Amino acid sequence: MPTMNPYAITVVGGAGIVGREFLKILDERETPVGRLRLLATKRSAGSTVEFRGSTITIEETSPESFAGDDDVVFLSASGEASRQYAPLARDRGALVIDDSSAFRMDPEVPLVIPEVNADALSWHNGIVSQPNCTTTPMVMALYPIHRENPLRRIVVSTYQAVAGAGGAGVEGLRTETTAALAGRHEPSGTQKREIAFNAVPQVDDFREDASTKEETKMANETRKILDAPDLAVSATCVRIPTFFGHAMAIWAEFERPVDPAEAREAIATMPGVRVVDEPDGERYPTPVDAAGNDDVLVGRIRADSSCPGAIALWAVTDSIRKGAATNVVQIIEEADQRGLVGPGSGR
Amino acid sequence: MPTMNPYAITVVGGAGIVGREFLKILDERETPVGRLRLLATKRSAGSTVEFRGSTITIEETSPESFAGDDDVVFLSASGEASRQYAPLARDRGALVIDDSSAFRMDPEVPLVIPEVNADALSWHNGIVSQPNCTTTPMVMALYPIHRENPLRRIVVSTYQAVAGAGGAGVEGLRTETTAALAGRHEPSGTQKREIAFNAVPQVDDFREDASTKEETKMANETRKILDAPDLAVSATCVRIPTFFGHAMAIWAEFERPVDPAEAREAIATMPGVRVVDEPDGERYPTPVDAAGNDDVLVGRIRADSSCPGAIALWAVTDSIRKGAATNVVQIIEEADQRGLVGPGSGR
Numbered sequence: 001m002p003t004m005n006p007y008a009i010t011v012v013g014g015a016g017i018v019g020r021e022f023l024k025i026l027d028e029r030e031t032p033v034g035r036l037r038l039l040a041t042k043r044s045a046g047s048t049v050e051f052r053g054s055t056i057t058i059e060e061t062s063p064e065s066f067a068g069d070d071d072v073v074f075l076s077a078s079g080e081a082s083r084q085y086a087p088l089a090r091d092r093g094a095l096v097i098d099d100s101s102a103f104r105m106d107p108e109v110p111l112v113i114p115e116v117n118a119d120a121l122s123w124h125n126g127i128v129s130q131p132n133c134t135t136t137p138m139v140m141a142l143y144p145i146h147r148e149n150p151l152r153r154i155v156v157s158t159y160q161a162v163a164g165a166g167g168a169g170v171e172g173l174r175t176e177t178t179a180a181l182a183g184r185h186e187p188s189g190t191q192k193r194e195i196a197f198n199a200v201p202q203v204d205d206f207r208e209d210a211s212t213k214e215e216t217k218m219a220n221e222t223r224k225i226l227d228a229p230d231l232a233v234s235a236t237c238v239r240i241p242t243f244f245g246h247a248m249a250i251w252a253e254f255e256r257p258v259d260p261a262e263a264r265e266a267i268a269t270m271p272g273v274r275v276v277d278e279p280d281g282e283r284y285p286t287p288v289d290a291a292g293n294d295d296v297l298v299g300r301i302r303a304d305s306s307c308p309g310a311i312a313l314w315a316v317t318d319s320i321r322k323g324a325a326t327n328v329v330q331i332i333e334e335a336d337q338r339g340l341v342g343p344g345s346g347r
Numbered sequence: 348m349p350t351m352n353p354y355a356i357t358v359v360g361g362a363g364i365v366g367r368e369f370l371k372i373l374d375e376r377e378t379p380v381g382r383l384r385l386l387a388t389k390r391s392a393g394s395t396v397e398f399r400g401s402t403i404t405i406e407e408t409s410p411e412s413f414a415g416d417d418d419v420v421f422l423s424a425s426g427e428a429s430r431q432y433a434p435l436a437r438d439r440g441a442l443v444i445d446d447s448s449a450f451r452m453d454p455e456v457p458l459v460i461p462e463v464n465a466d467a468l469s470w471h472n473g474i475v476s477q478p479n480c481t482t483t484p485m486v487m488a489l490y491p492i493h494r495e496n497p498l499r500r501i502v503v504s505t506y507q508a509v510a511g512a513g514g515a516g517v518e519g520l521r522t523e524t525t526a527a528l529a530g531r532h533e534p535s536g537t538q539k540r541e542i543a544f545n546a547v548p549q550v551d552d553f554r555e556d557a558s559t560k561e562e563t564k565m566a567n568e569t570r571k572i573l574d575a576p577d578l579a580v581s582a583t584c585v586r587i588p589t590f591f592g593h594a595m596a597i598w599a600e601f602e603r604p605v606d607p608a609e610a611r612e613a614i615a616t617m618p619g620v621r622v623v624d625e626p627d628g629e630r631y632p633t634p635v636d637a638a639g640n641d642d643v644l645v646g647r648i649r650a651d652s653s654c655p656g657a658i659a660l661w662a663v664t665d666s667i668r669k670g671a672a673t674n675v676v677q678i679i680e681e682a683d684q685r686g687l688v689g690p691g692s693g694r
Contacts (some may be wrong), residue, residue, distance in 0.1 A: 005622030012482035157504035157596035159546045182628050198635045199506045199594050201647050201661045206626040210649035236596035240587050247546050249504035279553040288545045302557035306579030314548045
């Protein structure tokens, strides 16, 4: 990466699984940081985190936390916290990057995957949203075809890891699995149902139309990011007993016929995507492969013999990295390159 | 059930997970059995099984095993074993029910789910095939709509349990999970990849067209059972770390518009299917619910707002019961009712 300005960064949700991964990624990318502050709920306040040789004490978030000395505020807490604190931080001059669903569909707020629609950052109004952790890998996998041959319909089924529900989800799967191996069904309450050795077709709450909010997010966010308001998307979102890697089986129909070999080539040129697709060698990505990596891994790219305009494929990514924290660091880097953050940006 | 004749039954693969479940189901249904013989490979020969107060010693299968004294031979072994022994047993007068893929697409062999196409038994030629354990629940869930409003296209993603790979698959998941909880990746070799806390988008071998045999089975078998040669089916078959319940997310397009409430009612009338679908109460079936039951459980029935002819739904069934052994017992019962088996049937 080109050198970035050392910004004053505050993380709300600094004790959470995404907040911790965010610090790790700053380190991995050697991102310059001017000053780092970690905020969390009262429960986590007072605990400490090591970062580049300093000990940072986590403080409790309050409306007074945003005093105008932040360049960037990364909100990785609840939708409620985002609705309360994002406008405050924005009004005090910070570029707010929000990982909740609170502002994603707000027409004033860009929803950004840097590799896909970095230009949308130019019209930010102080708040930038980042997509749901299932939307990002799907859009990354399909965009390289879509930009040449527009998408018409997506049917997608997800295989989502428990980390999407936070650190408690990870611990819940561990404890439930240990119990289940001993013959005991002991739901931890971290998912909608017992998740050990199970598959739960409900992520987030139900809506009136019998879809879940997660399914609706995948549809609406994809349309917004790709600026494709008429794109048909039918999603089924399912939690399975994996830890970090979100996977999805995607069937996508495009306006014109798609050759799977050409699709594979197009996808392989996409930054942030790695094609792992060798049927002869039985090579394809799995959630275990994706964990700890930044790439979206794509495989099982193949034709639908009954529909020349359609292909099927399989995508996997780490829900906490490219699905969340990595994308935020990339948004900061991109905003920096474009002079959209920090002193002199007008923010 | 009406009283059935007590047939002389032989199970090839009597030591396997499906063979054992078959005996359990005979007991549960109080199916009369004249004489029961269990055959297996040399490795299992000599071990014993209790059945209705008798001890049955498992014998090694050989061409000489079929001496003309069987009414029914249930083959639950490899495709190779089926190809070798099915014609022998058939030629010595038995009704052969085959659980392998060896004869499923043979135009002389009916492929039967009793609730859907029992009439196909009438043209059996001594061998009846039963569908792959993923085909059965999908067809059972869609048939009640299809018979009124023909299917045009299916896009399906499976969440398949390890029991589909036999008893070794179940043990493999246990041992891999125990190792993984201790931080060790120790693939058991029972699936194409490590399956503990993973999702593996390959069931069975790859074909030339980059689909897997399992995916092709779902497409071809569905077309044959429903007598719908032009039906478009795109399947992605994925193994996940569940033990017995096969689940699947189905998107299905029909010739005419489908109202999800009417679809739900139609599915609820289907014998062998139980609708569990109350979004308000967060009720839907999961693999843990399906294990040990004979029903195909269907939920998450909803419209696709972008396509009036399409609905999405979620189906789960026990891969070893309705996916395998239960369906076989039902085929025997149905053949009995129709006078297609045993003395006097011409077999």
